[in-house]
Amino acid sequence: MAGGAAIITATGAMLGGTLGGVVSYNYFGSIDGFDIELVKRGTGPKVIFIDGFLTQKNSNPLDWTRSLGTIYPNNPWYYVKWESKRLYDLGSHLVGHGANASAMGLLKTWAAQASKVAAKKAGPTAIALTLTGLVNNPWSVASAKAAQTGVLLADIIARTNGEYILCGHSLGARVIYYALESLRTKNVGFIDIVHLLGGAVGNNPKDWEQTAKAVKKKIHNYHSNEDRVLASMYKLGTFFSSDPIGRNPIITDHPLIQNYDVTTWVHGHSEYKDNFHKFAHP
Numbered sequence: 001m002a003g004g005a006a007i008i009t010a011t012g013a014m015l016g017g018t019l020g021g022v023v024s025y026n027y028f029g030s031i032d033g034f035d036i037e038l039v040k041r042g043t044g045p046k047v048i049f050i051d052g053f054l055t056q057k058n059s060n061p062l063d064w065t066r067s068l069g070t071i072y073p074n075n076p077w078y079y080v081k082w083e084s085k086r087l088y089d090l091g092s093h094l095v096g097h098g099a100n101a102s103a104m105g106l107l108k109t110w111a112a113q114a115s116k117v118a119a120k121k122a123g124p125t126a127i128a129l130t131l132t133g134l135v136n137n138p139w140s141v142a143s144a145k146a147a148q149t150g151v152l153l154a155d156i157i158a159r160t161n162g163e164y165i166l167c168g169h170s171l172g173a174r175v176i177y178y179a180l181e182s183l184r185t186k187n188v189g190f191i192d193i194v195h196l197l198g199g200a201v202g203n204n205p206k207d208w209e210q211t212a213k214a215v216k217k218k219i220h221n222y223h224s225n226e227d228r229v230l231a232s233m234y235k236l237g238t239f240f241s242s243d244p245i246g247r248n249p250i251i252t253d254h255p256l257i258q259n260y261d262v263t264t265w266v267h268g269h270s271e272y273k274d275n276f277h278k279f280a281h282p
Helices: 002-009 018-030 061-073 082-098 103-114 124-129 131-135 140-158 171-182 206-216 228-237 270-279
Strands: 035-040 046-050 077-081 162-168 191-197 215-223 257-261
Touching: 002 035, 046 061, 046 140, 046 171, 061 077, 061 270, 082 140, 140 171, 140 228, 162 171, 162 270, 171 191, 171 206, 191 270, 206 257, 228 270
Parallel strands: 046 077, 046 162, 162 191, 191 215, 215 257
Antiparallel strands: 035 077
């Protein structure tokens, strides 16, 4: 699925065109419950906000709107729905015990879910490297769905004449990354400002410097040292190959990328949205 994202991000000419529509149509069919809900009308750039892990069965924009009423009270607001059941199942696991589980415990759990044979492997290296344990675990599947959702969102944005402010929490920030990656080669600048809260996506500076080409003003990255979910689940899900921007700043001198340590306000992965208005830089 992630490979499919690379197809459309290869050239901006696809976005908003016939080929982009074909890819997006297929992605739309594979993303459960995808929808963009108008929450509030207003003036100025349209604010699009995207959830990651959910703690309730039905996706709800209320957590966002409490803060957005202070940050962007006059702008129109749009809420992106995607994979609500999958995100709830993953969020329930994290809130329940995933954040406190040992690395080996989580690897064994994922391997057991993917393959009974993999779960019986003796050594930790064997478990970690078992293909089914890595590819089919809930985190990896949700990450691939986030990539598809980002490409689909980019194609929709590319078919408009508007300006947008993107806000994403957790895997929602991953959705935004792929949307920016898709839009960066377009001649038209659609994205005004980006807010990334506890982002579950890698902090490679070269990657973000490329995506910044799709942004007119700023990419604001908010990270917390107290985000234990990203410290455990993200690192395991990527097999320790990547550091999440929700715990690690994007180390770059790029003028459009700014990092903020919000540990003072955020003591857990689920506390970003409620406190967004306290640390936001609009």
